[in-house]
Amino acid sequence: MFRTFIAAAVAGIASFAPIAADAQQRTLTVYSSLDEDQAKALIKGFEAKHPQVKVNAILGSTAPIIARVIAEAAAPQADIIMGNAVSALMAADARGLLLAYKPAQYDKVSPVMRDGRAEPVWLGIDAWASSICFNTVEAAKKNIPAPKSWADLANPVYKGHITMPSPLSSGTALLAVNGWLTIFGEKGGWDFMDKLHENVSKYGHSGSAPCRQAAAGETIIGISYATPGVKAINEGAPIQIILPSEGLGWEIEAAAIVKGAKNLADAKLMADWISSREAAEISAKYLPISAYDDIQVLPKNYPADEKAKLLKMDFAKLAASREAVMAEWQKRYGTKVPPKS
Amino acid sequence: MSGATVAAGPTRVPFISGRGTRILLPLLLVAVLSAAAILPIAALLVRAFLDRDGRFVGLANFVRYATEPGLAVAAWNSLTLSALATLLTIGLAYPFAYAITRTRMPGRGMFRLIALLPLLAPSLLPAFGLVYLFGNQGWLRGWLMGESLYGPVGIVLASVFYAFPHAVLILSAGLAAGDQRIYEAARALRAGPWRRFVTVTLPSSRYALISAASIVYVLVFTDFGIPSVVGGSTNVLATDIYKLVIGRFDFEMGAVVGVLLLAPAVAAYLVDWLARRSQRAMISGRSVPIAPERMPGRDLALFGFCLLVAAAVIGIIGMAVYGSLVRFWPYNLNLGLHNYARLLEDDDEFRAIGNSLALAAGTAALGTLLAMLSGWIVARRIGPAALVQGLQGLAMVPVAVPGLVLGLGYVFFFNDPANPLHALQGTLAILVLCTVAHFYTVPHLMAVGELLRLDREIDMAAQALRAGPASAGRRIFLPVLAPTLVDIAGYFFVNAMTTVSALIFLFTAQTRVAAIAVINLVEGSRIGQAAAFATLIMALSIGAALIQISLRAAILRAQRWRRREG
Secondary structure (H helix, E strand, O other), rough: HHHHHHHHHHHHHHHHOOOOOOOOOOOEEEHHHOOOOHHHHHHHHHHHOOHHHHHEEOOOOHHHHHHHHHOOOOOOOOOOOEEEEEHHHHHHHOOOOOOOOOOHHHHHOOOHOOEEEEOHHHHHHHEEEEEEEEEEEHHHHOOOOOOOOOHHHHHHHHOOOEEEEEOOHHHHHHHHHHHHHHHHHHHHHHHHHHHHHHHEEEEOOOOOHHHHHHHHHOOOEEEEEHHHHHHHHHHOEEEEEEEEOOOEEEEEEEEEEEEOOOOOOHHHHHHHHOHHHHHHHHHOOOOOOOOOOOOOOOOOOOOHHHHHHHHOOOHHHHHHHHHHHHHHHHHHHHHOOOOOO | OHHHHHHHOOOOOOOOOOOHHHHHHHHHHHHHHHHHEEEEEEEHHHHHHOOOOOEEOOOOOHOOOHHOHHHHHHHHHHHHHHHHHHHHHHHHHHHHHHHHHHOOOOOOOHHHHHHHHHHHOOHHHHHHOOOOOHHOOOOOOOHHHHOOOOOOHHHHHHOOOOOHHHHHHHHHHHHHHHHHHHHHHHHHHOOOHHHHHHHHHHHHOOOHHHHHHHHHHHHHHHHHHHHHHHOOOOOHHHHHHHHHHHOOOHHHHHHHHHHOOOOOHHHHHHHHHHHOOOOOOOOOOOOOOOOOOHHHHHHHHHHHHHHHHHHHHHHHHHHHHHHHEEOOEEEEEEEOOOOHHHHHHOHHHHHHHHHHHHHHHHHHHHHHHHHHHHHHHHHOOOOOOOHHHHHHHHOOOOOOOOEEEEEEHHHHHOOOOOOHHHHHOOOOHHHHHHHHOOOHHHHHHHHHHHHEEOOHHHHHHHHHHHHHHHHHHHHHHHHHHHHHHHHHHHHHHHHHHHHHOHHHHHOOOOOHHHHHHHHHHHHHHOHHHHHHHHHHHHHHHHHHHHHHHHHHHHHHHHHHHHHHHH
16 A cells, blocks of 8 residues: 555656656546446446556546536547536537547447437436435424425425525536426426425535435435435435436436547547447446446435436427526526525 | 835845846746736636637627626625625734734644644535534534524635635734834833734734735635535625536636636735835844743733634534544444545545645745745845836736636646647646646745845845855845745645645546545545545645644754844
8 A cells, every 4th residue: 555655656746747658558538427436437347348548537527527628629638528418518519529429339229328410429328317315314303294296395394404406507406407397397397496496495516415415414305316315325324315206307428529539549449338238237337227228227225216207308409498597597596595494 | 113224225136136137037937927827817817808709709798797697696795705704814813823923822833733724624624514513413503593504604604714824824924023122112112012012013014914814805705615515595706607617618707707806806916015015124134033022911811812713723623524533424423434444445546645745745846936036026126116016916816816717727728739838738747837826826925025024134234245146045045034935835735735626627647636536535425535535635734734833943943043142
């Protein structure tokens, strides 16, 4: 261990100099917003298949990673984005920063996980859906019933006990908002959010934070997605993951090659690997929805019926209305401070 | 004050006598600062005047931003909460700095270290500490009298905690030096202790007080981390920039907010300029170092006060460290080292610590050199007035720029293939440069403050001794400035250990630092391990601070001339 540390310090100092291209080994720079363990497992699988390629992975949250790709447009540093929300990838695509490529196994991937365009830019890796993290211990203390549906959250009994991310800074929040607009319709959706707003104690920036706050007892209900809830349960938090009865807004995490990639050939190899069944089997250990429909694995403590509850969503329409939804949200809830808990 | 006699007249600095050097040196510093801070920041902020395709649109983005709902509320919150936090911070930091520099109460060195703790801890620790103490499950939530932590209360509490060490550093640097002869004169005139404080101490620390207040105000005004963790739904301008740039990828509107956030820094610069114009050297060649007298009543009262402040600082950080030792806060409070054990299984985390140490060492070395040089040029007005004033202005910019703006600006600037420095992209060197730029303002002000107090007779002594550049540096300036050098290096080092916001856009797989690893752990819901890693970073920083303090003490001990003989 100590030796690793010394080696690391030496490597740290050595890296003051620009890294010279290694003649023996090829390198591939991957940006990823997947779950850290999932990203590392996928990379390990790739390196086992292609030992001549060394993957340099930069892991970060969805939006900062895309902001970085946009900022680096003059001389792209990333070769491939291995996992980011499709809606965020589309923001990069709209700026012409992504390269169309049809990975080797593209046609075997379940249709919903494909880009669908004649020249596909992204390939689905997994999908995540909005859900509720509910702290049973704090709820029992305050005698608060578990919600069963989204509509329940408008009940004044939850006043001050709900946190959610702001759709202005979190893709997870946009999932939920798009879900509500799909379930309740345009007018009904905003009416619901007006009532929900009366109960929300805090709009944050991170999609996983509401679940962490529920796990720490700082809130009773966190509108988030399942993975951070599952992790909290595995750590011992009194969390129940509730998938509301009306259905769940959801989104795909996908891979896309960066236009101008310095290691294009290897980026394509990576895209091919991601399209393989083997890679999908790795991803399925972390999220139940993977690129192959017939892989049925349920991660430990993951709610079983997530897949069944996914809403039928019109992604093209939602992408087109993204700015308008954000503006409307800011107008309604960005200006006034919600009531204190 | 004898310093006044030499304040007028041309500056004569021993080894910068040639006209050429007197222009070249400040020019060089302006160029370095421009490349490291100003041009990258401008590369982002210029977008405030462009549309997405890079066409000039004048003030259209500002108009668009002005019509955003909620702006007035956010601006008002930013202005008032920053003012409140500044008042509280200075109110606590001034007596604290006074106590550790001007009294003979016991434990002054210890208290100095404790005051620096907030600087040594990654911001995650105080955030956890405050939540564990005052959040909905907090042990002391009753102290908030029914108010929620999440909102203005949390923002002000956390801001005071965060800004306190900066204020103590600037104020104690200002209070540490003085001329004992003035106090003796005051006493001969039968001025009582209170009167001596009001008529001598307070006016002579005025510059430090103004600097500290403006730095604290700007720091709080531009900080994004605090309102995003404990701000609840209280909007401030600094979070707007995150929503615009990161949430909506709207770099143009984000740049508008970035420009607006510069406003308090411009004000601070003007205030500083006015204050510095009236500042005269406090220590002349004939000065006698301050020898605090023993005043049991005052010393006891201040000791009690420092004890309370120290308890608050240690309480907040200690609570977070406690959180790293329990199994799962707040539902399983069994103590153990399992979070640390799980952390140490991962080689990547070790590499991150090695990178952090290399980054911190590089930042300390480069930053100290540059800050001393620019501080010296400003304090001694070397070169044309416009150039000197310009340098001072440039040095004030970084403190007002959120890390997000600096980091993205770095990408825009250095990642441009046309930039001759493009090769730096992806190296640890670019992280060093960025971190030096990010934390430049406070060390620069520390250097200016220290050099303003040493009057030019010391320069003249060097000249009279016909000391060449090398020997004047080694035999006169280095010894006199050694304690300040150590303090500045320490400041850069510990900040580099904990900084995140700018680096998330610049790190690579090879240069990922520990503070970024902590953020990854939080995002992966490994809260206990994140707290454990943050605690490890703090332990390393405390180690560095202890080295810094003992080095400083050793220097002062070795330099007998600082004490009054006989």
